[in-house]
Amino acid sequence: MLDRTQAPPIRSVSNIVLPEIEKHKLPNGGNLYIHREKNTNAFKIELLTRGGNISASNAALVQLSMKMLAEGTLTRNGHQISEHIDSLGSFLEITPGFDHSSISIYGLKKFFKENIQVLSEMLYESSFEQKALNVLKEKEENKLKMNQGKGSYISSINLRKSLFPEHPYGYSLSKEDIEKLSVEDILAFYNSSILSFDIYISGDLPLSTVEIIQTHFSKNIEATEISINSEDSKPEIISVRDSKFIQSSIKIGKRLFNRTHQDYFKFIVTNEVLGGFFGSRLMKNIREEKGFTYGIYSSLYPLNKEGYFLISTDVKGENEKETLNEIKKEIVTLQEQLIEDSELETVKNYMIGSFVNSFSSPFASITKFKTLNSSNIEFKFYEQYINQVRNVSAEQIQQTAQQYLDYSSMTISLVGA
Known part of the structure; x- marks a missing residue:
């Protein structure tokens, strides 16, 4: 009989067996990495772009450029993109970051190709319309205003600014940067950084995964490394x-x-x-x-x-x-x-x-x-x-x-x- 007054013994772990990750080349640059997990009936695909703070002049450029990918393409507006993704039982996630930014879809295996098609459409056929940018700007300014009322947000921003003066790691979103951002700024960042990416995909995948991905993501650029002159920080x-x-x-x-x-x-x-x-x-x-x-x-x-x-x-x-x-x-x-x-x-x-x-x-x-x-x-x-x-x-x-x-x-x- 189990003695519940005694803690279970601690088992020592000496090593870990790492899972196998496949590597394939994408046409015109970039890599595709695959980890297959059978019997999950679901998958995740993530495009990890070079479009992070480290490649930009401010945080607003990164955040709004990435989010504009979901705000309209040549054939659908932002609402239609959202409805289509919902109809597939999928979830879209856009994550701006310091070194990289990503756009991901979590989806069902049976709609694998449909999800890949809509992700490719957002990446290569985004319309970057001024009207959609204006709406997005308003949303981001409202979110920023809410965050600026939170002490934890302000203390975090102030700390990073102090630790990384005049450095992309110290960037924070500002109303001024959001307001002055233009479609031309976004297009320039899109062409120089967002279109440089690797793809990471995992889950229950069809046998033709590599061919489908290579067909739908055939354009890739080599991002230019930006020189950063970083100032030393002083405790304060x-x-x-x-x-x-x-x-x-x-x-x-x-x-x-x-x-x-x-x-x-x-x-x-x-x-x-x-x-x-x-x-x-x-x-x-x-x-x-x-x-x-x-x-x-x-x-x-x-x-x-x-x-x-x-x-x-x-x-x-x-x-x-x-x-x-x-x-x-x-x-x-x-x-x-x-x-x-x-x-x-x-x-x-x-x-x-x-x-x-x-x-x-x-x-x-x-x-x-x-x-x-x-x-x-x-x-x-x-x-x-x-x-x-x-x-x-x-x-x-x-x-x-x-x-x-x-x-x-x-x-x-x-x-x-």
């Missing part, structure tokens, strides 16, 4: 005060590195201890013991060119100062005291379990592959994940915290009453 405290904010939004961060850095694995384990999961030190202190917040997390955001570290939470205004003191205290503790073996083992087991589980959901494998491939990192990078995490020592965590988590080197962005 940014404080925005307004009585309309009920809570205080706290963002603390600094520029750091990406997955290619030699200390990447040591840092992500150190971060996990500090604030990377529900059992982290920041969560135990500020949520469970103090009751100041529903959640507090720290993360490393690795981008193509570099990355940044972020601690994020929202608390009552009266608890802002003490929260900042407790965050600093937890960082100093990591720097001055070795973590106990039992806590470190718990963190490692959680990280490895989450990593293995991250390959199990539908379309997850191709997404994991895309994350690395789009940064020019080989898929076998994941093969070393488990051993690298397991081999991080308590001494290395202390050294990593000392080297990279100096509180005085961080920018603090606060928004509250």
